[in-house]
Amino acid sequence: MEFLTTRDELRTIYKTPRPTDGPIRKELKALDGHCRSFIGKSPFVLIGSSDGAGNADVTPKGDKPGFAAILDDNTIAIPDRPGNNRLDTLENIVRNPSVGLLFLIPGMNETLRVNGDARITVDAGLRGRLAVDGKEPQSVIVVSVKAAYMHCAKAFMRSDLWKPETWYDRATLPTLGQIIRDQLALAEAAGDIDRELDQDYRQTMW
16 A cells, blocks of 8 residues: 655645635634634534644543633633543643644534644633632643634534434443443443443532
8 A cells, every 4th residue: 555645745636725715715813703703602622732752632622612711812721621630632732732623513514623832721810710610620721823714514514423313322332331341351340330430420520
């Protein structure tokens, strides 16, 4: 199997867009009203990062719509709620600040992409602003926006992602407890693992 390894090789397959074409012109250097509105309605964002040595990671962040706070037209603050403490994204950011964000709104096929540089803060005022029921995030990811643009609906239309009639019946899929038991070859019953997970979800959601 041969692989494409240069930009020139890629452009023999894919047409080069002109500077006046929509895919190029749509890129903004700051958040406009539509971007701000989209982020304000989004309950979910994916954060792509790497450690600078080529080790990449994508992590989800989710909360009530608008949980990512817009500090100004070039700055977004994303609370880091309790998780598994692997710190994949956070450790990447302290090594290499470049991140890519993908904001989603359930039921909407278009998405918002934001690229920029991220830093991590434990500023008391910002953590307090992003608290839920008095529970502050452990830290806050502050992203300085370099580029923002809407992404077309094709991937979501092809996948029928938001159409319940295309979804698998959850009862036919393994539980996380079953997956963990099998992958780690544990003697513990899958049901016990699932109950432990459910308890953790209830106690440490925020």
